[in-house]
Amino acid sequence: MNGLHTLLFLVVSLAAALLFYRLWLWRQRSLIGRRPFPAAWEEILYRQLPLYRRLPPPLKNRLRQKIQLFLWDKNFEGCGGQQITDEVRVTIAGQACMLLIGRRGPIYPKLFSILVYPSAFVQGEGLFLEGDPNAIHLGESWQHGTVILAWDSVQRGARNAEDGQNVAIHEFAHQLDQADGEADGAPLLDSRSAYATWAPTFQKEYDRLQKRLEQRRDTFFDAYGATHPAEFFAVVSETFFEKPNQMKEKHPDLYREVRSYYRVDPITWIAPEEEP
Ligand SMILES: [Zn+2]
Known part of the structure; x- marks a missing residue:
């Protein structure tokens, strides 16, 4: 019985310490x-x-x-x-x-x-x-x-x-x-429906970039993005923040997906859900 009490005491103490630590962290962060x-x-x-x-x-x-x-x-x-x-x-x-x-x-x-x-x-x-x-x-x-x-x-x-x-x-x-444990060009999205539009749009644009390079045609995104889907996401992110107007004009579907992921529009600097 004593052993059981000790175990129980240890478990409760550990849980309390963990809770205290999380509260302390939360408080520190907010300060x-x-x-x-x-x-x-x-x-x-x-x-x-x-x-x-x-x-x-x-x-x-x-x-x-x-x-x-x-x-x-x-x-x-x-x-x-x-x-x-x-x-x-x-x-x-x-x-x-x-x-x-x-x-x-x-x-x-x-x-x-x-x-x-x-x-x-x-x-x-x-x-x-x-x-x-x-x-x-x-x-x-x-x-x-x-x-x-x-x-x-x-x-x-x-x-x-x-x-x-x-x-x-x-x-x-x-x-x-x-962040989701896999470097595959798909960050953690907010919902299943977000993945449903993200995946085909990204794949289509990735294939398009590779095809244009094979055909030795000019590309809007840096050619480095064609080396791996993860590189494509990184290159697209650079472009999204630095050339949003051109990206929206040339790749509107992809722009929409990336904007809903980052939850901000670098053209207007308004969150998509706040847009009129
Ligand atoms: Zn990279």
Whole structure:
């Protein structure tokens, strides 16, 4: 009987500790999201991210809250002599959180570390090695909680917000894709009906890109997107945030799907459900 009591006591204590920890975490997160945003960070966002300058005030505010949570939660590590300054942290967090600006829920719950190199690097163990596997890389996204970025490429991608090339958006889109445990070009969607339209639209556009490349015709999306469905999702995400007008005009069905996933329209910066 004593043994049973001890076991019961242990189980109840463990459950209570777990509950307490979750409540503490929830409380911490809500406090951190409401902290005043440092003026120096705001200045970095203005200087580094033209996309930030375009946001209406309520979305600027939402992005700042998410950045606070991202920076509280994630570990940054400098590699190859790279210093981790607020400039590095805020610029990367700003772009990572741009992908979540319309979405509720946790901030990349499976991501723990961001490794930053000064410039293109040789690694070779990641899931997505952007470019030739034996060549230098601009970014990588690992299934087990790590994103690796080259700081010069991050800055270049951020400062030109209209060319559809943004390595940070690309790598964090891989993280969203990997959140369901599979890197297949389909992130976690909100409903079964969302998958019903997502899958055929994505497949059609992926096939179309591959076909145009085979025929040596011009493509709107970067050819790199044709190498794997996961790369297609990452490339489409870059294009969606940086060239939304052209994408909507040339690929309206795909634009609609991606917009309903990200829950924001980078043309109007209005959430789809709020549109008149
Ligand atoms: Zn990639």
